[in-house]
Amino acid sequence: MDISGVEFTLPNNEGANLPVLDSNGSDSLKFAVTLLRQLPGTLTTQLESITTRGTTSATLFLLNGKNPLKIIWGDETDTALKVQVYQALLALPENAKISLMDVSAPHAPIVK
Numbered sequence: 001m002d003i004s005g006v007e008f009t010l011p012n013n014e015g016a017n018l019p020v021l022d023s024n025g026s027d028s029l030k031f032a033v034t035l036l037r038q039l040p041g042t043l044t045t046q047l048e049s050i051t052t053r054g055t056t057s058a059t060l061f062l063l064n065g066k067n068p069l070k071i072i073w074g075d076e077t078d079t080a081l082k083v084q085v086y087q088a089l090l091a092l093p094e095n096a097k098i099s100l101m102d103v104s105a106p107h108a109p110i111v112k
Helices: 026-038 079-091
Strands: 020-023 047-052 058-064 067-074 100-102
Touching: 020 026, 026 047, 026 058, 067 079
Parallel strands: 020 047, 067 100
Antiparallel strands: 047 058, 058 067
């Protein structure tokens, strides 16, 4: 989609590994794009999709090695802190096989 939220097709884009944005309306889609632009490359290279409902609820789906990982992100606030929390949690050996991470409240994250 372009900067104003209008979808278009890129020529010669077969097989590109781009994340899917699943949103329910133009504001929700713009929120997904804004969030996507804020994420560091370490996250976007593993990103399969972003699902947004409204402008305050985002869920990221990553392929973290062989394990799929669902990250409940919340809104676009505290993105840098959420990324730090995500990285710190993944670095812990006990979190090697988690399938769910909730960083919507980054000072009180949850892993399962």
